[in-house]
Ligand SMILES: Cc1cc2nc3c(=O)[nH]c(=O)nc-3n(C[C@H](O)[C@H](O)[C@H](O)COP(=O)(O)O)c2cc1C
């Protein structure tokens with residue numbers, strides 16, 4: 279998958295793609311359906327037209343974090359779906375100032391040269407969100423690209439949306455989130471140094487920062503982990519603690535993963551951690567012995583959960 283960030287500098291070899299437009303936060307089943315429509319619509323490379331940062335982050339930079347995934351995690355997921363060309367355009371003052379017509383002309387037609395575009399029925403675009411899916415179809419007829427308008431995909435229990443997935447994660451229901459995502463909810467990042475306490479407790483953990491991401495319910499989870507690079511790259515099972523570590527008066531929330539049956543140095547590698555089951559909230563314990571006994575019990579339970587998958 280090739281990634282382009284400047285719509286004014288897309289080479290001729292990357293033009294002509296068939297692409298859905300959207301934020302694709304989570305790359306959930308609804309997103310996958312529009313991606314499949316774009317894949318099937320034209321005999322052309324499969325593209326994605328998306329933005330980074332998310333437009334809501336641009337317009338409301340101080341709002342609480344809501345993203346399900348970082349742009350890097352989104353790119354990894356899209357590459358796995360067979361996307362050829364990712365147009366990850368910066369959402370900035372220049373982009374926000376495009377009227378619907380200017381966006382269609384300068385970005386879609388001239389910049390990316392898309393042959394086919396797929397958007398959902400509720401799609402809005404351009405300055406002030408004034409552009410609609412029907413307007414885009416009109417621009418396409420004029421400017422030379424086809425537009426498919428997709429109906430919204432619903433799951434068994436209702437509409438599939440990033441909002442509903444966030445709500446499931448906030449409740450500590452990662453399986454409900456996974457049913458809407460079509461895959462486990464994963465948190466990805468680079469393994470950073472913590473306070474080096476874990477190894478003394480017998481539970482060294484691979485820590486990642488969760489800044490900028492929607493926080494799932496804090497607590498202990500059974501997890502599937504993938505170390506993405508470095509000498510220990512591979513798949514692991516584990517137990518992870520998401521939160522602020524009240525036992526040690528932590529403040530900065532992070533995700534700390536203990537990998538089963540592993541020892542080695544993981545600092546600097548990237549890890550992708552899939553939340554499978556919520557086991558319990560974070561707690562404080564009267565002694566380190568009691569804390570370690572609880573972590574032993576957590577790991578036994580997590581092994582059972584993961585063995586049953
Ligand atoms: C299975 C598991 C359960 C945990 N449960 C708690 C908990 O209930 N309360 C808490 O404060 N920290 C909990 N933690 C986080 C540990 O406090 C943290 O990983 C440890 O202090 C290591 O910190 P460090 O990586 O900064 O050295 C848990 C960690 C694991 C792996």
Ligand SMILES: Nc1ncnc2c1ncn2[C@@H]1O[C@H](COP(=O)(O)OP(=O)(O)O)[C@@H](O)[C@H]1O
Nearest residue numbers: 471472473474476477482483484537542543544
């Ligand atoms: N089974 C394991 N699971 C997770 N990390 C491990 C494991 N074994 C060794 N490590 C290494 O130990 C480091 C964590 O040790 P820890 O004492 O918790 O320090 P930190 O506070 O920096 O997280 C990890 O980043 C990794 O390099």
